[in-house]
Structure formats: C-alpha cells, structure tokens
Amino acid sequence: MKLLEEVQLKLVSSLKGKDLLTLLDYTSEEVQDLVKLATKLKVLTKAGKCPKLLEGKTLGMLFEKHSTRTRISFEVGMNQLGGKAMFMHSRDLQIGRGEPISDTGKVLSGYLDAIMIRANSHEMVKELAEHATIPVINGLTDIYHPCQALADLETIAENKVELKGLKVAFVGDGNNVAHSLVVACAHVGMNIAVATPPGYECNAEIIAKAQEIAKANGSTVTVTNDPIEAVTDADVIYTDVWTSMGQEEESAKRLVDFKDYQINDALVAHAKPNYMFLHCLPAHREEEVASSVIDGPNSFVFEQAENRLHAQKAVLVSLLA
DSSP: OOOGGGOOOOOOGGGTTOOBSOGGGSOHHHHHHHHHHHHHHHHHHHTTOOOOTTTTOEEEEEESSOOSHHHHHHHHHHHHTTOEEEEEEGGGSGGGGTOOHHHHHHHHHTTOSEEEEEOSOHHHHHHHHHHOSSOEEEEEOSSOOHHHHHHHHHHHHHHHSOOTTOEEEEESOOSHHHHHHHHHHHHHTOEEEEEOOTTOOOOHHHHHHHHHHHHHTTOOEEEESOHHHHHTTOSEEEEOOSSOTTOGGGHHHHHHHTGGGOBOHHHHTTSOTTOEEEEOSOOOBTTTBOHHHHTSTTBOHHHHHHHHHHHHHHHHHHHHO
C-alpha cells in the first residue's frame, strides 16, 4: 500500500456536472480513472485522511426499493467527504401521490446538489435526469446497477492488479447487475462470459453495445447457456440472486429453471485455483451459491460490499467537486 504522501488524487474532471445513469454513457478512460480514484480514496479513508471535498454539498437519496448497501454507503460516503445526505422515500414525497417525476426533478434541483435514486423503472430515472438541472446518480434500476459494477472493478483490481485480459464469468439471471458488469468489463479490457438459463438472457442490445466497447479494448463478451463453459479458466466468478425485487411471484418457477446454475464446489473446480468469488448481496446460501463457496477462502463478497463506499465516493467527487 502506498504511503499517504504518495497518494495524489486525480478527479475525473470530464464527469463534473454529469449524470451516472449507465456506464455506457462513459468512456473507457473515464471508467478506468474512476476505479483508480476509488482505490486512492480507500487508502486515504483507511488512514483517516479522507479529503473533505464536498463540504457544503447535499445529496438527496430517493428510494423506491429497500436498501442496505446503497443507502448506508452513499450516506457514509457523503459524510466522509464533508457533505450531507438526505434520505427520501417515494411514499413520503408528493410523487407517491401522483406528482410528475419531471416536476419533482425541477423542485429538488433547487434544494440539492445531486440526486441518487434507487428505482423500479430505468425510464423513470431517465426522465428525472432530463428535467433535473443537477447530477442524477443511478443507485439501481430494473436494467442497470452502475455503482455496483464500479465497486466490482475496484475489488478485482485490488486483488488481481492488472484487469486487462482477465476472464470473468457471470452465472445466473441476465439482470441489471449482469448488464452493468458486462459493460464495466468491456471498458477495462476484461473478457466476460455470461451463462444464463434459456429465456433469462441479458438484453441483446446491451450485449451488442458492450461487445463494441470490448472489441475496442481487445477483449470479448460471450453469452451462453452453459455454466461450465462460462467458468472454465475464469479468474472471477460472479452470481446474483435468482429472484430479484419485484419478481417474487416468479420465485417457484425460477428455483426450477436455475437449479443447474448454482455456484458450488463442482462448478468452481473448472475455474482457476485462485479464482475470486463475487456476489453483490444479499445472498441466498444454498440457492444461487453454496455456503462452501461464499464463505470459503476465494470469496471477496464483503470486501466487494465495502468497496461500494469508495467507488461511490469517486463518483460523487468527480461529479460534484
């Protein structure tokens, strides 16, 4: 770990005043620089030297969905950077009574310096960003989870050093986490293979865009229905819950459809011996992942969860400082 005096922060100045809705909107250089910045902010924070770059700034945090990591990491992050965060649940605001999201965006722009939103619909978040005059940060939608993907990259970089050329395997549902992970891997030149059950594939348009980015960075994006193919020689294995929030009625069917996609000892035996296991949490042990894997020596899930804090601080200072 570098000495503190050697840690020089370089904000991603090209992002100042911009939104973070999806990593598709950022250049590969911007994504790579955010990961480097996150790592440096972590070093400083661990030493009790986190710079107060956001003094006087207020982040509004708007939630439609339950949250542990998103809410706490953004609130703590703003506090560590010298700013403040304000929790707002949609049911407590006028949007819960039918006020247009466009009006809400305009009103909140007069009070706050940025909005972080964890929402059901990505289209609603896009509409909020169109009408707000301050940065809007996607804390999770039905299609993307960009802050999680940045934390994923930070975690891999801290443990594998060089990202370019690594192989990542995502096994499970082609959901918001998978979409953002695919794009993130493409931006840093990591090869990614996504294995899903038939009918649960990632959005084809997102995959096509990620493949274009990957090609420019000398890497590949592969989709398959074969989990063994995906994890063979993988440096990183990643999964998520089989039933996301809002899909509870599908749970029984999904348990059947995904039964051959559990991350267990037999499957990870096809990966490299020093593979990393990642999961965005919360996890359902003995469902999408065996306890022996998530609680084993190759698991980095809690470091990954902590890195949400530092990755999001990198985003916050670059957009607001």
